[in-house]
Amino acid sequence: MIIPAYYVLALGFALVAIALAGIAADRNLIVVMLGIELILAASTIILVSFISGMQNPDPSGVVMLFAIWAVASAEIITVIALYIYMKSNGRSFDISKLSKMKW
Amino acid sequence: MIVSEVYILIVAALALSGGLLVFLSRRLLHAVLALTFVFIGSALVFVFLGEVFIALLQLFVFVGGFSTYLIVAVASETSHDSFSKARFLSALVIIAIGIALILAWAGAGSFTHGSSFPSIAAAAISEYYVVFFMMLLLLFSAVIGSVLIMRRFVKLIV
DSSP: OOOOHHHHHHHHHHHHHHHHHHHHHOOBHHHHHHHHHHHHHHHHHHHHHHHHHOSSOOHHHHHHHHHHHHHHHHHHHHHHHHHHHHHHTTOOOBGGGOOOSOO | OOHHHHHHHHHHHHHHHHHHHHHHOSSHHHHHHHHHHHHHHHHHHHHHTTOHHHHHHHHHHHHHHHHHHHHHHHHHHOOSOSSOHHHHHHHHHHHHHHHHHHHHHHTHHHHGGGOOHHHHHHHHHHHOHHHHHHHHHHHHHHHHHHHHHTHHHHHHHO
């Protein structure tokens, strides 16, 4: 099935726009991390649309795809650690109150 | 409008509504469930693009993250009642994803015939092994950083 590439690109950029707007508007740490996850999913869509559109795909595009997946996985690990730490210490998930980088 | 355009518009509507619901839903559990619509939509887009193998990999990678977020969402919202609707829903979703993954794994051999991705990925790993090593370092440092953040709990456990 052949689908127009600009539809896929529009979908990817629309998802990035939604995620950026949501991150800017929301103050919950977990929801902000979900937004970052959304951006990574959208960037994967954009990247794969380029890879599939090429006659002879360059391996560097595939490397970038794996890099996005690695960043997404690393983000999840960090979020869970932060969640457990903040939940157990009774800290707020409001990111506007997170002014210190080290406690 | 041809059929493929209708398909992509339906998938785009699914993914975009999921993306909007991530931020518009009031409960964290609903936000996490909405994120699954985005992942499913992106996997369907990859299938339409002819890259079924990437769609499978995408599901495999993000199912771990999704399950983890789901556990966090349930842990933060459920009470100690005998029956929790949220717990039941999340368990149902995880079981459904597990069955889908097993079916996908069983059919992966037939899916990869039309895709050039596996051969390109093999070439990329042999050519850009330094980058892959750096990704490994990134993940390793993320694990170390997480352990450092939770060092009090690690001490308690050990």
